[in-house]
Amino acid sequence: MFDLLLSHIQNKVDLPEEQSNQIQTFFTYKKLRKKQYLLQEGEICKCLSFVSKGLLKSYTSDEKGNEHINMFAFEGWWTSDFNSFINQEKAVLNIDAVEETEVLMITLDDYERLMLEIPVMDRYFRILYQNSLVTKDYRLMVSNSFTAEEKYMQFALRNPEIIKKVPHNLIASYLGLAPETVSRIRKKWSLNT
Amino acid sequence: MFDLLLSHIQNKVDLPEEQSNQIQTFFTYKKLRKKQYLLQEGEICKCLSFVSKGLLKSYTSDEKGNEHINMFAFEGWWTSDFNSFINQEKAVLNIDAVEETEVLMITLDDYERLMLEIPVMDRYFRILYQNSLVTKDYRLMVSNSFTAEEKYMQFALRNPEIIKKVPHNLIASYLGLAPETVSRIRKKWSLNT
Numbered sequence: 001m002f003d004l005l006l007s008h009i010q011n012k013v014d015l016p017e018e019q020s021n022q023i024q025t026f027f028t029y030k031k032l033r034k035k036q037y038l039l040q041e042g043e044i045c046k047c048l049s050f051v052s053k054g055l056l057k058s059y060t061s062d063e064k065g066n067e068h069i070n071m072f073a074f075e076g077w078w079t080s081d082f083n084s085f086i087n088q089e090k091a092v093l094n095i096d097a098v099e100e101t102e103v104l105m106i107t108l109d110d111y112e113r114l115m116l117e118i119p120v121m122d123r124y125f126r127i128l129y130q131n132s133l134v135t136k137d138y139r140l141m142v143s144n145s146f147t148a149e150e151k152y153m154q155f156a157l158r159n160p161e162i163i164k165k166v167p168h169n170l171i172a173s174y175l176g177l178a179p180e181t182v183s184r185i186r187k188k189w190s191l192n193t
Numbered sequence: 194m195f196d197l198l199l200s201h202i203q204n205k206v207d208l209p210e211e212q213s214n215q216i217q218t219f220f221t222y223k224k225l226r227k228k229q230y231l232l233q234e235g236e237i238c239k240c241l242s243f244v245s246k247g248l249l250k251s252y253t254s255d256e257k258g259n260e261h262i263n264m265f266a267f268e269g270w271w272t273s274d275f276n277s278f279i280n281q282e283k284a285v286l287n288i289d290a291v292e293e294t295e296v297l298m299i300t301l302d303d304y305e306r307l308m309l310e311i312p313v314m315d316r317y318f319r320i321l322y323q324n325s326l327v328t329k330d331y332r333l334m335v336s337n338s339f340t341a342e343e344k345y346m347q348f349a350l351r352n353p354e355i356i357k358k359v360p361h362n363l364i365a366s367y368l369g370l371a372p373e374t375v376s377r378i379r380k381k382w383s384l385n386t
Binding site: 060082083086087092115119120122123125126129130131132133134136137138140141 | 276
């Protein structure tokens with residue numbers, strides 16, 4: 001259950017064996033059915049969650065009930081409404097399971113205590129957040145300056161496994177494109193539908 | 194010269210006296226005239242820079258030569274083209290001085306060495322990046338779901354010192370608004386021009 005989390009940490013920092021065991025005590029395991037909420041808009045996001053199996057999506061809903069995808073969280077990814085988690089304010093995001101999913105959850109208190117007790121975890125999260133900032137900057141740039149076709153093709157080239165696994169309408173929503181636009185681009189480039 | 198940087202670090206983490214002295218050896222001081230570039234699009238962003246005095250802005254330029262403000266960096270803020278710095282790829286941002294400015298610069302090698310030699314700096318940057326992610330999420334949400342008036346008034350309420358100090362056309366660019374829109378909103382709310 002903890003293998004993926006521990007290997008994810010060990011890929012970024014040196015983690016002694018005894019600390020591997022200690023880390024596990026900070027997390028709670030939860031299994032979600034397909035479509036089950038991990039977080040609903042308006043709640044306080046109590047935990048930062050690591051996806052050990054499955055796939056989550058986070059999104060906002062508009063007045064018409066349309067979902068606008070904020071991000072996907074695959075196996076080995078972290079997810080939360082980060083502002084809600086860090087500042088314990090009301091969440092603006094919903095997070096639910098695209099398929100049956102398993103998560104390892106840590107509360108804010110335990111997250112702070114984890115880094116005080118195992119300081120190398122500061123390094124782990126520093127590297128994680130550093131990468132996340134680079135990705136967000138790239139996404140903001142793409143969103144401001146790329147055409148629909150450039151957006152989709154850049155995304156497809158950088159995330160071949162997501163393109164295979166995630167329904168096209170969700171990817172369209174993530175990229176802020178109409179589903180018909182994505183169909184047209186896929187047809188033009190002869191991508192299997 | 195290092196007082197602001199050291200107090201910024203000490204506000205977030207416990208830093209023993211001898212490490213305060215050691216940290217200073219990792220940085221290079223640079224003074225910029227008004228309008229002088231710290232970084233130009235297409236260069237590799239060699240350093241992460243801490244503003245010890247003055248004000249920088251980072252921006253992209255479109256084909257017509259219009260500047261689109263990415264962010265401001267005030268005294269006590271860090272700035273860079275972060276992807277260019279971390280991955281040593283070509284910068285997409287320009288960074289220049291809005292007024293006479295002094296920066297403390299650290300190269301990528303020294304940044305990595307700093308955290309290996311003074312591990313509490315991992316904690317400092319973890320907290321810094323954590324706050325930055327929260328801010329970026331908020332900015333993305335504002336950009337996607339607020340009206341022009343909401344954008345400006347939210348920004349003005351959260352950043353009164355920026356509103357006072359930065360020319361209105363730069364703030365308009367940062368918020369993705371036309372300068373005339375900002376003038377109209379300021380007039381409506383009877384803000385001094």
